[in-house]
Amino acid sequence: MEERAEWELVVIGGGSAGLVASRTAASFGADTLLIEGDRLGGDCLWTGCVPSKSLIAAASALTIARNSPHFGVEADAVELDFAAAMRHVHSAMHTIAPVDSPEVLALAGVEVLRGHARFTGPRSLNVEGREIGFGQVIIATGGSPAVPKIDGIGSVEVLTSATVWDLTALPERLVVLGGGAVGCEIAQAMARFGSVVTIVHRGDRLLVKEAPRASAIVQAALEADGVTVLTGRQAASISGDGDGDGDRDRRGLGGGDGDRDRRGPGGGRSGAVTLDDGTVVPFDAILAAIGRAPNTGSLDADRAGVELDEAGNVVVNARLRTANPRIWAAGDVTPLPKFTHTAGMNGSIAASNAVLGLFRTIDSTAVPRVTFTHPEVGSVGIVQADAAAQGLIARTIEHEHVDRAIAEGAIGGYTQLLVDKRGKIRGATIVGPRAGESLGEVSLAISRGLTTSDIAGTTHAYPTFSDAVWNAAVADVRARLNQGATKVATTALRRLRRWRLRRWRLR
Numbered sequence: 001m002e003e004r005a006e007w008e009l010v011v012i013g014g015g016s017a018g019l020v021a022s023r024t025a026a027s028f029g030a031d032t033l034l035i036e037g038d039r040l041g042g043d044c045l046w047t048g049c050v051p052s053k054s055l056i057a058a059a060s061a062l063t064i065a066r067n068s069p070h071f072g073v074e075a076d077a078v079e080l081d082f083a084a085a086m087r088h089v090h091s092a093m094h095t096i097a098p099v100d101s102p103e104v105l106a107l108a109g110v111e112v113l114r115g116h117a118r119f120t121g122p123r124s125l126n127v128e129g130r131e132i133g134f135g136q137v138i139i140a141t142g143g144s145p146a147v148p149k150i151d152g153i154g155s156v157e158v159l160t161s162a163t164v165w166d167l168t169a170l171p172e173r174l175v176v177l178g179g180g181a182v183g184c185e186i187a188q189a190m191a192r193f194g195s196v197v198t199i200v201h202r203g204d205r206l207l208v209k210e211a212p213r214a215s216a217i218v219q220a221a222l223e224a225d226g227v228t229v230l231t232g233r234q235a236a237s238i239s240g241d242g243d244g245d246g247d248r249d250r251r252g253l254g255g256g257d258g259d260r261d262r263r264g265p266g267g268g269r270s271g272a273v274t275l276d277d278g279t280v281v282p283f284d285a286i287l288a289a290i291g292r293a294p295n296t297g298s299l300d301a302d303r304a305g306v307e308l309d310e311a312g313n314v315v316v317n318a319r320l321r322t323a324n325p326r327i328w329a330a331g332d333v334t335p336l337p338k339f340t341h342t343a344g345m346n347g348s349i350a351a352s353n354a355v356l357g358l359f360r361t362i363d364s365t366a367v368p369r370v371t372f373t374h375p376e377v378g379s380v381g382i383v384q385a386d387a388a389a390q391g392l393i394a395r396t397i398e399h400e401h402v403d404r405a406i407a408e409g410a411i412g413g414y415t416q417l418l419v420d421k422r423g424k425i426r427g428a429t430i431v432g433p434r435a436g437e438s439l440g441e442v443s444l445a446i447s448r449g450l451t452t453s454d455i456a457g458t459t460h461a462y463p464t465f466s467d468a469v470w471n472a473a474v475a476d477v478r479a480r481l482n483q484g485a486t487k488v489a490t491t492a493l494r495r496l497r498r499w500r501l502r503r504w505r506l507r
């Protein structure tokens with residue numbers, strides 16, 4: 001690395017937020033140093049989006065093959081090769097990884113330093129013994145999976161989203177703690193592979209941030225795939241079958257031989273969990289998916305005057321500036337929504353504010369999110385629970401009336417737009433195949449203040465799932481035509497037209 005007394009901008013953390021922040025800063029010509037303590041690409045590439053969506057794709061392929069007789073396609077023996085499915089997961093990660101290699105970043109003007117960074121003062125960092133001076137810093141150190149504090153948790157190897165991708169054998173019985181996005185996505189994929197999966201969820205419904213109807217549809221879909229969903233409960237204690245120190249091969253973690261995982265006592269990952277209502281659920285593997293904790297524990301943020309909240313998140317204002325005006329933060333290390341797209345977007349905002357002195361602020365009105373279960377749940381803007389309080393009107397299209405859904409035999413979902421009095425789209429929920437793809441249009445509409453007339457007046461290709469968005473907008477426009485001043489105007493225009501037509505006839 002080039003030696004300098006001071007770097008114009010240092011970015012700590014090479015995940016989604018840090019990568020976008022450093023590339024943005026370098027594109028403005030700033031001397032940019034990116035410090036990464038582990039692997040460039042971060043959670044999204046190595047332990048989050050990419051492996052989970054690859055696992056889901058493998059499980060979908062299996063389910064489609066099994067359901068093919070419905071479409072008149074007979075497949076004799078549909079078999080799972082779990083080790084091959086996991087090879088697909090790792091191959092996807094390694095295919096994407098080179099995009100963010102130090103060599104590619106260097107071409108973009110970003111210098112990469114490997115090592116763990118911590119603050120030594122308001123304008124200095126230490127990376128593995130090396131002092132680094134900075135003009136400004138963007139903290140993008142992300143988060144790590146939280147592990148619950150439960151009696152006996154040390155007696156068993158608890159999988160998390162950081163380690164589950166190293167499984168080489170399918171656990172026969174899997175307990176998933178937590179019914180958020182991580183829990184639902186992985187539980188469904190593993191159940192489709194053939195694991196007997198139980199979700200233990202503290203909340204009263206899965207995916208609690210989504211509309212209750214969306215939660216109910218996802219729960220029914222998971223149950224149809226064989227998942228047992230226990231809501232309103234949590235683990236009280238865990239007991240491992242063995243001594244808890246089984247080696248990696250016996251646990252089916254890394255380097256195993258791919259055999260179906262059947263560990264007896266002493267295996268280290270099997271055991272039983274006792275819930276707070278006394279229910280006992282035995283397992284061959286247990287996955288904690290109860291949220292994430294920010295990576296600020298060893299950052300020595302206080303030495304730089306950076307304020308943390310009670311949960312350890314870096315406190316930022318709407319411009320993503322911390323309590324130290326030279327230090328900014330973006331991504332999962334902040335209390336903002338934890339998604340790759342928000343990490344990237346906010347990384348770009350932090351970098352442009354830091355380097356160019358702009359006053360860009362984060363947009364919290366149109367943050368889309370998609371849970372990639374089958375069916376997918378996509379939502380953006382205001383959710384249904386808050387709609388009534390804000391006087392919004394819901395326009396809902398059931399997918400049983402969407403031709404593409406009928407053609408694909410996937411009619412269980414719905415598309416709902418939440419619209420204000422003037423026809424402005426303020427929120428949406430889509431439950432169904434490719435909901436995430438249909439959501440883009442609604443996100444644009446909300447962020448640009450578009451109305452249902454704008455969507456209704458835009459030709460949409462047929463037959464697509466985005467037809468449902470179009471039809472919901474058309475339904476809103478039609479309903480408005482029958483109301484108030486619009487009704488008066490259309491009635492007057494129609495009468496005028498009829499009068500003119502009558503006069504033409506008389507000529």
Ligand SMILES: Cc1cc2nc3c(=O)[nH]c(=O)nc-3n(C[C@H](O)[C@H](O)[C@H](O)COP(=O)(O)OP(=O)(O)OC[C@H]3O[C@@H](n4cnc5c(N)ncnc54)[C@H](O)[C@@H]3O)c2cc1C
Nearest residue numbers: 013015016017037042043044048117142331332338339340
């Ligand atoms: C199972 C799972 C599935 C997910 N699926 C999706 C999805 O489908 N869509 C979506 O939008 N989001 C998804 N997410 C969330 C998404 O992965 C995160 O929101 C996103 O990756 C956060 O990016 P980040 O840059 O803030 O943090 P990270 O990606 O965690 O990057 C932080 C980086 O900082 C490094 N670091 C930490 N401390 C230091 C230090 N002191 N010095 C140097 N380096 C340091 C770390 O090694 C890491 O590489 C998923 C998450 C999980 C767990």
Ligand SMILES: NC(=O)c1ccc[n+]([C@@H]2O[C@H](COP(=O)([O-])OP(=O)(O)OC[C@H]3O[C@@H](n4cnc5c(N)ncnc54)[C@H](O)[C@@H]3O)[C@@H](O)[C@H]2O)c1
Nearest residue numbers: 148178179180181182200201202234289290291338370371
């Ligand atoms: N498709 C996506 O975009 C995607 C996918 C996965 C993860 N993510 C991101 O990753 C983050 C973490 O996801 P997550 O699912 O781990 O967290 P989460 O916070 O979304 O959900 C965890 C759930 O577990 C429950 N819970 C907490 N402690 C529990 C306990 N001891 N026992 C049982 N239940 C318990 C909580 O009530 C909560 O609803 C999310 O914030 C999300 O933004 C996004």
